[in-house]
Amino acid sequence: MQALVVAAHGSHLNPDASDPTYAHAETVRETGAFDEVRETFWKEEPHFREVIRTLESEEIFVVPLFISEGYFTEQVIPRELRLEGWDPEQWDSDGTSATEVTLEVGDAEKTVHYCGPVGTHDAMTDVIVQRAETVTGDPEVSEGVGLAVVGHGTDRNENSAKAIEYHTERIRKRDRFDAVQALYMDEAPEVDDVTEYFETDDIVVVPLFIADGYHTQEDIPEDMGLTPDYRLGWDVPSEVDGHRIWYAGAVGTEALLADVLLERASDAGATLGDALERVRQETMQGDAGPSESNSSHAQTNGKPVTDS
Amino acid sequence: MTALETAVDALLERAEDNSVTFDGLRLGSDGDAYTLSTPTIERDGLEADALRDVLTGLDDLEPYVRNWYHWQVRVGAKGTARRAFLRWCERAPLSADEMQVADPVDESPTLPKRNAALETGIDREWGQLAITARFLDTTEPTGERVYDCWHVEDADTALEALEVYDEPSDAREIATNDEDGRYRPLKTAPTLRSGWAFTGLSGRELVDTIGFIYPATIANWHREQRGNLDVDHWVDTAERQTGIYDVIDDLPREAVDWLAEACCVDSQCLRRREWEYEAGDDLEPAGGDGPFPCREPCSLVVAAARKWAILESETEKTYELELTTSEYNQLADLIDAVADGRVDDIREADVNDGANRYRARYLRAKRFDDEGGLDARERSE
Ligand code: SF4
Numbered sequence: 001m002q003a004l005v006v007a008a009h010g011s012h013l014n015p016d017a018s019d020p021t022y023a024h025a026e027t028v029r030e031t032g033a034f035d036e037v038r039e040t041f042w043k044e045e046p047h048f049r050e051v052i053r054t055l056e057s058e059e060i061f062v063v064p065l066f067i068s069e070g071y072f073t074e075q076v077i078p079r080e081l082r083l084e085g086w087d088p089e090q091w092d093s094d095g096t097s098a099t100e101v102t103l104e105v106g107d108a109e110k111t112v113h114y115c116g117p118v119g120t121h122d123a124m125t126d127v128i129v130q131r132a133e134t135v136t137g138d139p140e141v142s143e144g145v146g147l148a149v150v151g152h153g154t155d156r157n158e159n160s161a162k163a164i165e166y167h168t169e170r171i172r173k174r175d176r177f178d179a180v181q182a183l184y185m186d187e188a189p190e191v192d193d194v195t196e197y198f199e200t201d202d203i204v205v206v207p208l209f210i211a212d213g214y215h216t217q218e219d220i221p222e223d224m225g226l227t228p229d230y231r232l233g234w235d236v237p238s239e240v241d242g243h244r245i246w247y248a249g250a251v252g253t254e255a256l257l258a259d260v261l262l263e264r265a266s267d268a269g270a271t272l273g274d275a276l277e278r279v280r281q282e283t284m285q286g287d288a289g290p291s292e293s294n295s296s297h298a299q300t301n302g303k304p305v306t307d308s
Numbered sequence: 309m310t311a312l313e314t315a316v317d318a319l320l321e322r323a324e325d326n327s328v329t330f331d332g333l334r335l336g337s338d339g340d341a342y343t344l345s346t347p348t349i350e351r352d353g354l355e356a357d358a359l360r361d362v363l364t365g366l367d368d369l370e371p372y373v374r375n376w377y378h379w380q381v382r383v384g385a386k387g388t389a390r391r392a393f394l395r396w397c398e399r400a401p402l403s404a405d406e407m408q409v410a411d412p413v414d415e416s417p418t419l420p421k422r423n424a425a426l427e428t429g430i431d432r433e434w435g436q437l438a439i440t441a442r443f444l445d446t447t448e449p450t451g452e453r454v455y456d457c458w459h460v461e462d463a464d465t466a467l468e469a470l471e472v473y474d475e476p477s478d479a480r481e482i483a484t485n486d487e488d489g490r491y492r493p494l495k496t497a498p499t500l501r502s503g504w505a506f507t508g509l510s511g512r513e514l515v516d517t518i519g520f521i522y523p524a525t526i527a528n529w530h531r532e533q534r535g536n537l538d539v540d541h542w543v544d545t546a547e548r549q550t551g552i553y554d555v556i557d558d559l560p561r562e563a564v565d566w567l568a569e570a571c572c573v574d575s576q577c578l579r580r581r582e583w584e585y586e587a588g589d590d591l592e593p594a595g596g597d598g599p600f601p602c603r604e605p606c607s608l609v610v611a612a613a614r615k616w617a618i619l620e621s622e623t624e625k626t627y628e629l630e631l632t633t634s635e636y637n638q639l640a641d642l643i644d645a646v647a648d649g650r651v652d653d654i655r656e657a658d659v660n661d662g663a664n665r666y667r668a669r670y671l672r673a674k675r676f677d678d679e680g681g682l683d684a685r686e687r688s689e
Contacts, residue, residue: 012493012608015484026477038519043607045495046523050603053527054519056388075550107538 001057003036004028004265007048007077008065008210010041017211018044020252021065027258027283033275034061034265042072048080052108060112061265065252067119067151067208068159069098082106083114095162096120100268113268118260119163119208121267125170130256130284132177132204135236135248146198147177150207150220153186161187164208177204185219192223195241202237202244210252221247255283311450312370315377316363320356322380330380331400332419333372346372347418371423374451382452383511389530394511397455398422398430398441402533426453434599435522435578436460436500439514455514459502470505476516479506483521494608496522496578496598525579525600532582532601540604543586549610556613561585563620569593571609572602575648629684631675638662638671 006025011017021039029037040051052060062081064073069091078086083103091098098116105112118124132147133139149171151164161184168182178200183191194203205224207216218230226234226247237244251257259279266272309317319335322328327336334345342359343352349368363373379400385391395402401416417425429442438460444452462470473479486492486499506517518526531537542564546557559567568591572581579602581595595602605613631639641662645651654661661667677683 012611013491015491022477022480029477041607043611044493045606046519047607050524050527053531054389054524056385056390071551079548079550 001035002059002061002270003038003055003057004034004261004270005038005040005051005055005060005062006065006261007040007051007062007081008042009072010044011213012043014213017213020211020250020257023253023255024065024258024261027255027279028261028275031262031272031275031278033262033272034270042076042080048077049082052081052105052110052112055110058110059270060110061115061268061270062112063115063261063264064117065210065261066117067210067252068163069093069095069117069120070159073098073117078114081112081114083112086114091116095159096166100264102268113265113270115264115268118257118264119210120166121260121263122170123260123263124251124257125167127254127256127260128167128206128208128251129171129174129176131206131248131251131254132246134254135206135246136202136204141204142176143178144200145177145202145204146179146181146200147171148181148183148191148194148197148203148205150183150185150191150205152209152215153184167208185215185223190223191220192225194224194245195243198243200243202246204246204248206248206251209250212250212253216250256280258283311448312364312373315373315381315451316360318377318381319363319373320360328376330376331372333376371419371451374449375419375423378451378453389527390511390515392530392533393515393526394441394453394455397432397439397514398426398453399432429456433460434518435496435525436498437518437521438463444508453511455509455511456505456507457509457514457517458505459500461502462505465502467505467507470503473504473506474508474513476506476509476513476520479517479520494577494606496525496600496602497576498574498578522578522600528603529600537582537601537603539582541583541586542591542605545583545605545610546613553610553614555617556610558621559613559617560620563616565592567609567613567616570647571612572596574598577602626687627684628687629675629682634662635671635675638667642668 004025006021008018008021010021018039018041021041025037025039028034035057036055038046038051038054040046040048042048046054062077064077066072074088082105084106086101086103090101093116098120100116101114103112103114104110128149132145133141136145149164149168152160161182164182164184168180171177172180179198181189181197183189183194183197185191189197191205194205205220207220209216221227221230221234224245224247225240226238226245234247237246239245259276262272262276262279266276319328323335323337323342328334332346334343336343341352342354342356344354344359344362345351346369349366351362354362363369379391379395383391383394392402399416400422416422422430426441426443427446429440432439432441436459438458440456441453442456443449444454458470482504483495483500484492485501487501492499500521506514509517515526528537543557546559549556564585568581571577572579572595573593574596577596578598579596579600580598582601583604584590645654645661645663651663654664656665658664659667675683
């Protein structure tokens with residue numbers, strides 16, 4: 001028997017924070033590729049600390065639903081899961097290349113395949129592009145369009161910028177959009193100046209965040225000038241300095257992200273049958289999954305979201 | 309083949325290699341002949357064919373055979389929390405590897421009694437959940453069980469008046485917000501909303517449903533039953549923290565008592581707190597009475613502890629402020645009402661209650677200064 005565990009942050013204050021986790025886990029569950037699929041959280045239940053014991057499977061694939069390697073993937077999750085003998089060196093990663101480590105856990109007789117986060121997997125590049133398609137409603141979106149990939153910035157976690165750069169570069173090489181630019185909240189080049197980095201009329205802005213929350217629903221829209229006050233909401237697209245800005249909200253709400261979970265587990269040796277093809281087919285139609293509800297959420301704007 | 313014949317075949321196959329001892333049924337073989345017994349029936353020296361005739365022909369035996377088939381073939385899952393929990397649901401005895409604690413919590417009824425009860429349903433409570441185990445089909449019995457699950461408060465509500473579900477993952481929606489639409493960050497808070505029911509769940513679906521409502525409670529209960537619950541006391545958990553939670557091990561010993569009283573008592577959380585300050589150093593508040601244990605401070609308590617660790621690092625000061633005796637008592641009423649979550653229950657016109665909104669607004673109008681705080685002076689020593 002094999003199980004997939006999706007490990008995410010969650011929130012004590014805002015139930016929407018875990019919606020993408022549940023939605024993507026449910027997509028994977030429906031494929032039947034795993035005997036068990038379980039969500040687990042730092043701030044919700046089941047906590048990382050107790051998740052392994054809720055599973056009957058002996059082979060467990062843990063995929064962190066996080067954007068970058070760093071504090072959570074290297075310290076918190078392995079410690080709380082009681083991964084025995086864990087050392088970040090075992091991933092032998094430059095910050096974006098973690099794949100998998102197989103370890104035992106301290107509180108159960110199970111084998112855990114601890115995978116790199118979804119955010120740094122190559123398949124994430126496709127999710128970003130797909131997000132641009134979803135938000136514009138145009139599966140061909142490319143010509144005359146600029147794409148901005150937005151991250152938090154380096155002063156919080158040096159690897160967060162690496163993940164942004166990595167995908168930006170990969171999309172750039174595809175030569176699909178007129179320009180592709182990495183932007184940050186806390187450092188240059190800043191998302192505030194988004195229009196300065198593009199000559200195109202249309203700019204699609206995709207924040208590389210897992211869930212919609214304070215940053216994606218308050219900070220970034222206000223910083224970019226989409227709205228003077230996030231509570232008033234904004235249009236998609238919005239006019240800013242003569243450009244049309246298509247603001248996508250968190251990339252993690254895109255249905256195709258379920259595909260990255262499967263890719264991670266598959267790289268770590270999970271047996272998937274035809275689950276990958278099925279999930280891709282289903283989630284690329286863009287008519288299901290969490291992306292819909294969240295893009296309308298962005299347009300009308302819902303409750304503000306913060307957490308301690 | 310009838311359901312009974314299928315069960316008998318499976319049983320005979322099993323008995324060929326091994327003797328069977330299960331829930332009162334015993335079947336052994338000495339190589340040539342079989343011995344069969346239940347609390348009321350004893351046969352020995354049975355040849356294989358005669359044994360089959362007895363097993364399919366004796367009414368009193370049927371329930372034993374069906375029971376064996378249900379648990380050993382349909383459910384299987386030996387040693388799992390799921391199996392132990394489903395056994396608990398119908399008050400079936402737990403086997404040695406399912407339970408190693410000295411006193412069984414329940415006296416288990418005999419199989420005929422259990423079977424009779426399963427015809428109408430056996431009820432259990434798990435936190436705020438009422439669970440009923442019953443036979444799937446009572447007209448043509450196969451021994452297969454199904455489960456219903458709803459809120460204890462809905463015990464007397466007709467099914468038509470409830471929202472009925474059969475998908476375990478729907479339980480997540482139910483558990484997310486309380487009756488007033490507020491988010492429930494602690495899944496075991498006694499604020500589960502009512503008005504819904506899951507019916508006809510398989511055993512696996514029941515366990516999954518409960519996993520969405522009260523995550524990990526079955527797994528930890530099972531460990532406790534087997535005598536191997538791993539408790540992490542306050543000090544272990546506090547010292548393990550890093551990042552912004554690193555500070556919680558500064559919380560004074562007595563403040564951990566207050567924390568447990570604030571968060572972990574039955575009125576706030578249905579888990580039974582098993583963690584203490586450290587091994588051999590118990591906290592003052594009682595751990596509670598819930599069926600499922602809490603094995604270490606949860607993330608909500610850790611987050612709150614961080615706040616208290618920071619607040620407790622302040623030094624105490626003495627303030628002087630003008631209050632009448634009734635106003636002083638009113639402050640206590642206000643704190644009490646908020647702490648007990650009573651604020652919304654105080655009637656608009658009940659000005660006798662110190663926490664009445666008009667009383668509170670009057671006090672604020674009278675005693676607050678221009679900055680919006682209590683008008684008080686810090687006394688210098
Ligand atoms: S730590 Fe306290 S509040 Fe948290 S789950 Fe345990 S008993 Fe409940």
